[in-house]
Amino acid sequence: MSHVCGTVEILSTPVQVGPDSGDPPASPGTWTVELPYEAAGTKFVILHFEAVSLPAGNRLEVELGYDTDVFTSADGTAFWTRPVNIHHLPGGTIPLRYVAAGSNSGGATVDRYGRGQSVPSYASGHDSVTNCDPFLPGPWVEPDFPHVPGSTGPRYDPFWICDQANPPEWVNARCAAAGSVRRDLAPSVGMILTVHPPASGHPEESVSTCSVTLIDSDLVATAAHCIADHPFEVPSSSVTFDYEVNCDGSLVPAYDAVFHKVIRLVKYRYTDGRDYAILQLRGAPPVAPVPVLNGYPGAGSPVFGIHHPNGAVKKISPSPAGTVPVQNVSGGMIHVDLDVSGGSSGSGLFDTAGRLLGVLSVGNACDLYYSSSALMLNDPIEIPDPPEERAVMLVLDRSGSMSEPALGGGSKIDAARDAAELFTSMMRAAEGNAAGLVSFAGNASSPPEAALDPLDEAQRGLILGALPGIAPGGRTSIGDGLASARSQLNATSGLPRAMLVLTDGMENEPQAIADVTGLGGTEITAIGFGTESSLDGPRLTALAQDHGGYYKRAGTGLELRKFFALAFGDIFEAGALSDPDLHLARDRREGPAIPFSVCGEETVTVVAGWDMPQARLRLVVTTPSGQVLDLSAGGIVTETGNTWTFARIPLPQGGERDGTWTARVVRSGGSQEFPPEPVALDYFVTVIARGGPSLRPFRQPRHLYTGDVLTPRVIFQYPDESVPRGGEVRLRIRRPDAGTGTALADGWRSCARRRTCAWPSTSTRRVSSETGRPGPLRRRPAGWSLRSRCRPDPGCAPGQGRPGMAGGGGGIRRPPQSLAIGGVAGLAGAADLAERRTQIRLRLDAFGGSRGRHFEIGGFGREIVVLRPDHRLRLGGRIIRLGLEQGRDLCRLGGDGGGGLLRGGGIEGRVALGHLAQELGVLADRLHRLGALHHMRLGGLGGLDGGGHGDQGGSCNQRTDHVNFLHLGTAMPRA
Numbered sequence: 001m002s003h004v005c006g007t008v009e010i011l012s013t014p015v016q017v018g019p020d021s022g023d024p025p026a027s028p029g030t031w032t033v034e035l036p037y038e039a040a041g042t043k044f045v046i047l048h049f050e051a052v053s054l055p056a057g058n059r060l061e062v063e064l065g066y067d068t069d070v071f072t073s074a075d076g077t078a079f080w081t082r083p084v085n086i087h088h089l090p091g092g093t094i095p096l097r098y099v100a101a102g103s104n105s106g107g108a109t110v111d112r113y114g115r116g117q118s119v120p121s122y123a124s125g126h127d128s129v130t131n132c133d134p135f136l137p138g139p140w141v142e143p144d145f146p147h148v149p150g151s152t153g154p155r156y157d158p159f160w161i162c163d164q165a166n167p168p169e170w171v172n173a174r175c176a177a178a179g180s181v182r183r184d185l186a187p188s189v190g191m192i193l194t195v196h197p198p199a200s201g202h203p204e205e206s207v208s209t210c211s212v213t214l215i216d217s218d219l220v221a222t223a224a225h226c227i228a229d230h231p232f233e234v235p236s237s238s239v240t241f242d243y244e245v246n247c248d249g250s251l252v253p254a255y256d257a258v259f260h261k262v263i264r265l266v267k268y269r270y271t272d273g274r275d276y277a278i279l280q281l282r283g284a285p286p287v288a289p290v291p292v293l294n295g296y297p298g299a300g301s302p303v304f305g306i307h308h309p310n311g312a313v314k315k316i317s318p319s320p321a322g323t324v325p326v327q328n329v330s331g332g333m334i335h336v337d338l339d340v341s342g343g344s345s346g347s348g349l350f351d352t353a354g355r356l357l358g359v360l361s362v363g364n365a366c367d368l369y370y371s372s373s374a375l376m377l378n379d380p381i382e383i384p385d386p387p388e389e390r391a392v393m394l395v396l397d398r399s400g401s402m403s404e405p406a407l408g409g410g411s412k413i414d415a416a417r418d419a420a421e422l423f424t425s426m427m428r429a430a431e432g433n434a435a436g437l438v439s440f441a442g443n444a445s446s447p448p449e450a451a452l453d454p455l456d457e458a459q460r461g462l463i464l465g466a467l468p469g470i471a472p473g474g475r476t477s478i479g480d481g482l483a484s485a486r487s488q489l490n491a492t493s494g495l496p497r498a499m500l501v502l503t504d505g506m507e508n509e510p511q512a513i514a515d516v517t518g519l520g521g522t523e524i525t526a527i528g529f530g531t532e533s534s535l536d537g538p539r540l541t542a543l544a545q546d547h548g549g550y551y552k553r554a555g556t557g558l559e560l561r562k563f564f565a566l567a568f569g570d571i572f573e574a575g576a577l578s579d580p581d582l583h584l585a586r587d588r589r590e591g592p593a594i595p596f597s598v599c600g601e602e603t604v605t606v607v608a609g610w611d612m613p614q615a616r617l618r619l620v621v622t623t624p625s626g627q628v629l630d631l632s633a634g635g636i637v638t639e640t641g642n643t644w645t646f647a648r649i650p651l652p653q654g655g656e657r658d659g660t661w662t663a664r665v666v667r668s669g670g671s672q673e674f675p676p677e678p679v680a681l682d683y684f685v686t687v688i689a690r691g692g693p694s695l696r697p698f699r700q701p702r703h704l705y706t707g708d709v710l711t712p713r714v715i716f717q718y719p720d721e722s723v724p725r726g727g728e729v730r731l732r733i734r735r736p737d738a739g740t741g742t743a744l745a746d747g748w749r750s751c752a753r754r755r756t757c758a759w760p761s762t763s764t765r766r767v768s769s770e771t772g773r774p775g776p777l778r779r780r781p782a783g784w785s786l787r788s789r790c791r792p793d794p795g796c797a798p799g800q801g802r803p804g805m806a807g808g809g810g811g812i813r814r815p816p817q818s819l820a821i822g823g824v825a826g827l828a829g830a831a832d833l834a835e836r837r838t839q840i841r842l843r844l845d846a847f848g849g850s851r852g853r854h855f856e857i858g859g860f861g862r863e864i865v866v867l868r869p870d871h872r873l874r875l876g877g878r879i880i881r882l883g884l885e886q887g888r889d890l891c892r893l894g895g896d897g898g899g900g901l902l903r904g905g906g907i908e909g910r911v912a913l914g915h916l917a918q919e920l921g922v923l924a925d926r927l928h929r930l931g932a933l934h935h936m937r938l939g940g941l942g943g944l945d946g947g948g949h950g951d952q953g954g955s956c957n958q959r960t961d962h963v964n965f966l967h968l969g970t971a972m973p974r975a
Contacts (some may be wrong), residue, residue: 057102
């Protein structure tokens with residue numbers, strides 16, 4: 001019941017202020033900027049700063065129209081301001097000042113801002129238009145209800161209103177009689193404004209409101225779902241208690257709303273029937289806190305609510321003096337019937353003695369449930385630790401295409417068995433976990449290869465013993481595999497549920513992913529094995545992200561083993577500390593030492609995987625003091641397979657824990673008198689941690705287009721929300737320095753074999769956290785790495801510092817993001833990324849920071865083309881512009897219910913026919929000659945037969961005969 005009341009605008013050119021901007025100071029030691037914003041229809045603005053460098057003594061000042069926000073080095077490298085009252089600032093700009101009172105260096109950059117505006121919602125049953133206008137520059141306009149036909153003005157959301165044919169039973173708070181309990185309580189009720197990350201239904205960042213109640217001098221209570229992504233939403237949140245008008249709707253004399261910044265999450269629970277959060281404000285608002293009842297009201301007790309429905313001024317429900325009875329209390333939830341609306345979430349339920357009974361959580365019209373204050377006060381859990389025990393089902397593809405050769409050697413099914421063997425071997429037996437295995441082709445195996453049971457050595461042996469018997473054959477029904485695994489997981493109780501799903505193809509047999517219900521509460525990690533053209537990345541991405549997991553594509557068996565190891569860390573542990581990919585030359589006996597930082601972790605698991613089964617590698621782990629660890633010592637668990645090995649090391653070891661450890665691989669000579677000749681190896685070393693701080697990504701928008709700026713953000717913190725002092729997050733991004741068309745045309749075969757191309761240039765972003773706060777960005781040497789680090793005593797003591805946000809890439813505690821740079825090989829004039837790098841800046845600033853994303857850059861003509869995260873390409877360049885500008889007939893390439901794909905070639909969606917068909921024909925011809933179509937999945941064009949997935953072909957109004965010669969739709973269906 002939070003209420004969207006604004007959007008987030010990305011600045012096409014970020015605005016920098018301070019010495020590092022290169023601009024001259026406006027006066028000695030002071031740099032100023034008048035920041036423009038989109039004025040039309042804007043009600044308020046919330047600025048976001050990134051890449052902030054504030055050396056000791058320096059400060060950043062932002063005029064708010066009612067106060068000034070002042071930021072120092074203690075505020076970190078990224079933050080949001082409080083809402084700005086633009087109506088008190090002349091000229092359509094917001095004044096920014098950087099004052100260099102300490103060092104004559106530093107700066108801050110505004111990259112985007114939250115914008116309050118009238119936002120319509122046309123979701124089913126939620127037809128509304130917000131009028132969230134907390135600074136009230138003019139007369140208050142009460143939203144309509146019932147809706148006036150044809151009106152474009154503000155209107156209340158009808159979904160939670162009891163009688164949708166008549167106005168809701170609420171009134172302005174000042175309608176309550178002076179001296180009444182309602183009038184006394186009303187000043188302590190406020191509205192919270194928050195910037196939310198992308199979510200289902202809102203694929204971009206948005207501004208929304210909820211209601212809060214002051215329960216201590218600087219603490220407010222609200223619903224946990226209002227800040228469900230609290231590590232990223234709390235820093236953007238602010239609260240006002242002033243947003244109200246007189247009973248008749250006229251403005252209160254000398255009205256001047258003030259917002260108070262939220263600085264900390266004190267207590268939070270959004271599970272087990274609980275839905276509450278307690279937030280701390282900076283400073284004490286000039287209103288009295290409300291007493292909180294440590295108990296439950298009885299059935300029939302008279303109660304009322306005070307809230308901000310639809311982001312409107314403060315309202316009392318049901319009337320100035322009325323009440324409604326409590327229906328019942330069950331499981332800590334209080335059931336009542338009141339009129340509320342979006343934005344009422346988190347609002348207080350009060351008894352006639354003026355005590356807070358609970359906060360609004362969930363419900364329907366005349367059917368509301370409040371999370372009780374008794375649970376909020378007595379619940380000992382503030383922020384739940386992630387569970388360590390899991391029930392997990394392995395769901396493996398055994399369709400016919402799994403018998404094909406895998407890139408890097410062997411067959412796909414062999415690579416899948418190796419990866420599953422590694423994952424199963426790494427799971428902890430006899431520690432409360434449960435595990436099972438099911439495979440699928442046209443149907444799921446019945447019964448499953450291993451029914452879900454508590455994981456002991458016998459169950460582990462059952463799963464490992466079943467893997468060799470999984471034989472490829474048949475078509476592909478991913479949904480049937482999901483349904484079978486769901487049935488197994490539903491039979492368990494008390495354990496968090498997870499699935500690890502592996503597939504190498506697209507759905508071509510019912511049931512489909514979309515047909516499977518009942519997956520709520522199950523975390524799903526999906527791994528695609530093969531080329532982009534053989535996989536339905538959009539569906540697998542949506543499957544994973546909608547169920548709290550991520551989607552990754554593995555091109556080789558080595559990548560598959562690495563992703564299974566990282567999946568183990570994501571499902572069972574706290575994630576990965578380090579996961580570099582390396583190469584061991586034929587004449588080298590050992591690889592380089594890989595550093596990783598330990599900062600309070602309980603266990604580290606070091607995993608190595610390699611690509612040649614005839615080779616053997618062993619691990620060497622060194623402590624911070626330089627001692628080589630004896631991996632055969634008691635308490636250390638080691639296991640080795642044909643192409644992998646791992647060592648699980650409990651900490652401390654020999655009294656050592658915090659600090660920089662190293663791991664490296666060494667060739668194992670074996671016991672033979674004449675060991676086999678050494679071979680060159682590609683390998684990985686992944687270090688997985690249990691306990692200690694974790695790195696969590698900020699979800700990025702689902703849809704990214706050419707020219708979009710992607711600003712990854714992550715948070716590095718302990719489960720109690722504190723940040724390790726001295727913590728550091730690094731992301732390195734590699735870009736090519738040659739034209740992509742040339743690079744792929746000249747090196748297509750070798751790159752395809754090696755699954756990598758050597759791009760020599762590198763861009764780097766680094767964010768460090770000193771005294772519990774992120775630090776400045778710095779340049780670093782070339783190379784690729786993803787790591788986190790925490791300095792040892794005294795900085796690493798848990799519980800120090802405050803939550804901080806950092807720019808960087810997901811991949812330290814989540815698998816690294818995949819960055820594929822390429823275009824359509826051989827196309828004349830493919831964009832030279834080195835030449836155009838200013839346009840794209842790796843226009844990305846950084847990849848990562850979002851689970852399960854895969855982005856590609858390619859070239860058509862002289863335009864840069866960026867894949868959306870769901871792998872559907874928006875075509876930049878001449879072809880799409882001609883089609884749209886000339887208004888020609890449009891059709892879709894392929895079906896699949898959402899626009900087919902010419903996968904691998906990079907064209908999706910709507911393209912013009914007519915004379916453009918010739919250009920598409922040239923494209924298809926070149927792709928055929930390159931052999932790329934062997935790896936493609938072709939959809940139909942204009943009603944031609946599709947490539948065997950989704951519905952057959954697309955539709956077009958006329959002139960489909962112009963494209964028949966393209967021979968699209970002739971690809972054989974894949975299993």
